């Protein structure tokens with residue numbers, strides 16, 4: 001009986017499928033778009049002929065060929081002229097299947113999938129530039145000049161065995177590859193990884209190698225993009241020279257189609273029951289307090305930090321003006337003594353955020369925090385996305401940010417304000433999106449936080465990075481009898497019972513949904529709220545003006561205030577930013593400024609002094625030291641410290657010991673570095 005079923009020619013069945021209205025239309029549009037691909041929805045095929053669809057999934061090599069031939073045959077009927085033109089150029093129609101009904105999980109791919117058509121979803125972490133690949137290679141005989149064409153498959157370029165010319169008899173195979181007479185096709189390789197939000201808690205992401213061949217599918221996705229790929233799973237083993245092939249094989253996917261998916265995490269709307277719960281919660285006048293109390297309940301105290309985390313989770317509204325865009329995501333930094341639960345808070349945020357990613361300053365991959373151009377094993381370069389790109393539209397929790405790589409120190413400036421990461425290296429030029437909120441933690445440079453020193457002295461991060469944080473908090477571990485008493489009781493209670501002594505008012509599952517829901521709201525400033533923010537800003541500006549300090553708080557802080565107020569309105573699911581939101585934003589900003597050692601009541605503060613910890617005269621001297629260094633670098637590359645100090649004394653009358661302090665400051669800021677002992681160089 002099975003024989004009879006076999007008798008149906010698959011190619012004919014495919015052609016019947018392409019004769020349906022939808023596909024006739026798609027085929028006739030191919031010429032207009034100048035395309036050679038025909039997109040076919042798997043679901044359509046399944047409805048048309050379930051058996052054929054299943055065959056295609058099980059034996060894609062054979063059936064895709066039938067499908068492509070059928071599509072070309074149908075093109076000959078729909079648009080004979082275009083079919084003719086394609087034939088002249090030796091082009092074929094490629095049928096590209098999209099949206100299989102089920103996605104295969106990256107971490108479940110195995111030997112069962114080899115040779116099968118599967119759909120996988122994930123995030124692109126690495127890509128090579130588009131490279132031409134030879135499809136048909138032309139070889140010219142060195143003896144008689146005859147050209148032989150060889151169709152290429154496999155990894156290596158294959159030369160002919162013998163010359164095609166019968167009168168040319170030579171024992172040696174000597175050929176030249178002729179590029180102009182060979183045909184090439186665009187190819188690219190990608191590395192795809194499980195999305196941060198799909199990752200089982202505490203697991204490292206798995207990756208899959210992706211091969212793309214064909215000008216219509218290369219260069220579609222960039223690192224950081226979320227994609228859905230349909231393709232055939234292949235297994236190859238690598239060859240060890242002189243030994244043979246390895247018995248274990250590596251999996252990769254040979255791409256048939258690739259689609260870039262929307263980047264919004266959890267686009268799925270909450271169920272009606274969940275929505276009801278969310279709306280009910282939002283009515284509570286104490287909703288802000290309730291959420292703060294639900295954040296990391298096992299961690300004692302730190303209410304103001306939990307409040308800041310709440311704002312960070314909800315975020316402000318990004319503004320895209322015709323000429324510029326302003327980020328909506330907030331950045332917060334926790335600087336603190338060892339053992340003050342910074343890492344715990346960060347890990348908690350990773351779990352609760354709709355898309356959260358935890359990494360250390362050094363990064364967990366070669367790409368670090370931003371991006372890197374890497375040299376591949378087989379030669380050639382590839383671009384790899386770092387943590388901030390992978391967490392696009394989510395929250396990146398960066399622990400020990402002060403220990404980040406020097407390359408990231410440069411690139412993170414752009415990432416944290418413009419929300420892009422630009423790369424131009426090794427022939428790769430790209431700009432990747434990094435619309436990421438950052439929650440970072442750092443230890444004080446001197447081991448413990450020294451309250452009488454400025455924040456810039458306390459942490460080894462340059463001022464330019466510090467100023468990109470909307471809020472900075474200091475966590476100090478100072479003995480305090482009353483607090484220690486309560487806290488130890490709290491911690492010991494956790495250890496005794498194995499669960500939190502305080503039940504969160506909102507369960508984390510619901511809180512996560514609540515955040516996703518709130519992110520759809522775009523609150524706007526009311527007159528009243530706007531006036532409060534403006535008054536506060538102007539009061540501080542004028543206070544520093546009368547002091548005669550050169551730079552007061554900057555427009556950055558004003559934008560931070562707006563973001564915080566927006567986030568607070570979102571928490572209550574309000575479309576309007578009220579005076580109370582503005583007040584709360586002002587008060588947490590004041591708290592943050594106070595924490596870093598500023599007397600807020602007198603309004604006398606100067607972000608410049610706060611961040612750099614030095615009055616104008618010192619800044620001028622630093623500038624002098626730096627420009628002298630740059631001047632001297634022109635002659636010698638790197639500069640001997642001793643000669644720099646002598647120069648500063650001779651030319652600008654800066655005493656040696658002061659010069660040494662200035663260099664120390666520049667070193668700590670990362671403006672200059674020591675390429676080798678006794679020498680300095682500008683970063």
Ligand SMILES: Nc1ncnc2c1ncn2[C@@H]1O[C@H](COP(=O)(O)OP(=O)(O)OP(=O)(O)O)[C@@H](O)[C@H]1O
Pocket residue numbers: 298299300301336337338339340341342343344345442443487491
């Ligand atoms: N306020 C607190 N409430 C409950 N537990 C706390 C509190 N502070 C510290 N701990 C506990 O102390 C331990 C150390 O915390 P954690 O590792 O997060 O510190 P850290 O600030 O990251 O330190 P380091 O700077 O050395 O990395 C954790 O087990 C944490 O639960």
Ligand SMILES: [Mg+2]
Pocket residue numbers: 342343344399
């Ligand atoms: Mg830690």
Ligand SMILES: [Zn+2]
Pocket residue numbers: 141142143144145146163164165168
């Ligand atoms: Zn020859």
